[in-house]
Amino acid sequence: MQKPGLPEGTRDFGPEQARKRAYIFDTIRTVFVKFGFQPLETPAMENLSTLTGKYGDEGDQLLFKILNNGDYLQKADPAALTAKDSARLVSSISKRGLRYDLTVPFARFVVMNRHALTFPFKRYQIQPVWRADRPQKGRYREFFQCDADVIGSDSLMYEAELVQIYDEAFAQLQIPVTIKLNNRKVLYGIAEAAGIADRFSDMTVAIDKLDKIGPEGVRRELAERGIPDAALNTIEKVLAISSPDELRAIFSTSETGQAGLAELDQVFGFLEKTSLKNEVKFDVTLARGLSYYTGCIFEVAANGVKMGSIGGGGRYADLTGVFGMPGLSGVGISFGADRIYDVLDELDRFPETLSETVRVLFMAFDEATHKYAFECVTKVRAAGIPAELYPEPGKLKKQFDYAAKCNIPVVALAGDAEMQAGQVAVKDQKTGEQKNMTVEALISQLSA
């Protein structure tokens, strides 16, 4: 006999957890639908060639690869095999991988179905993704993302819409959040102003950590990456600012930077006259890792909870280009459902009503009343009310125990006397009140 176990970073979800997760998905889905997004589902696995090269080198390493079926070593690259060169061997022994996010599969879908789609195309997608990362708090190897993307429009109205979606969804989930907004062009402008446009990605990685390591930490990190002192001073000045306006002077020589500011202005312009329940804040240190972002970028942090971001997204000017369909701009956001779950758990914000599903439990005393109770429970179910009948008549203690443990609020006893009268004894488990009534009366009481 072997001990069963789960792969690192994966979890089972028991009934209660699954219900809570469904609550999260339903809440987010409802908001997506309200904003006109349409559902999409794609396979768990994609061709490896679709996935590689889209997330940077780090991302490629975190892809789960699927071993080819059959005698794959026969077809393996002999040179790579003898040299034990894993990186090179992969392409000859694995042609499929598990999806790493939902955006790239979406881009693939758009390219393959361009003839059938009407642009701008708005889709939402709620599915698991897999990353071969080391698990830790709030980080899993299998987790769900809830994505909403618009593709085929440059309009910054969509950036504003996506902010509204974040705002509304988190308001409904009762998680106070800060929605952080920045623009890759602004970041590029900073690099230009500092004279290190060629070191753009080093710069963003470093300043992204401002929260964690402070200005001096950023400076040290930049210096370690070989950024010259003059540039460090410019960057330090930039990190101290709090509104986009303060960047204007710095961007006098950077067209890209100015364009980024103009985009941010527009997005905030759209939101100006609308009311939001959460704070939307420009954050110059927001960088985001995924290399395909080109314009506005978003990130959501739960206020007062120590947890990585629970949502993120941005605009990618040309995501479909690599699949042979250039010039199609898209913008999207993602909700990290598993982290949202952890936050809701920590804040104790799950609605209580989620645990009651079965509304009434029928109990019987012997075979005859058990049969009668079976008829009764059938009627209640026919009325659309979740109901159960205990499988064995007799021992009331056991049956009441079951009702209590399953959190069933009402029990209906079918005894001989009740059966003769065409009734059941209905007991409210919370108040202890009990009275006899017909099944029809029970149904109307439960429907009320």
Added chain:
RNA sequence: GAGGAUGUAGCUCAGUUGGUUAGAGCGCAAGUUUGUGGCACUUGAGGUCGUGGGUUCGAUUCCCAUCAUUCUCCCCA
């Protein structure tokens, strides 16, 4: 990829300065005379103390290795 922590009953954990029958709480099963639960009481089942090796008269305890889980860094949802 780097570093730390932890593996004892189904679950959460005690414990043994190395000594013969390894404990608790919760949970589970049965019962406290068989038409009324959540409480209480009684009784019971359940552990090769993660795995392999070493030291020792003797290891669950000390040492090494290994596996698993978890946390931090990198990066990310």
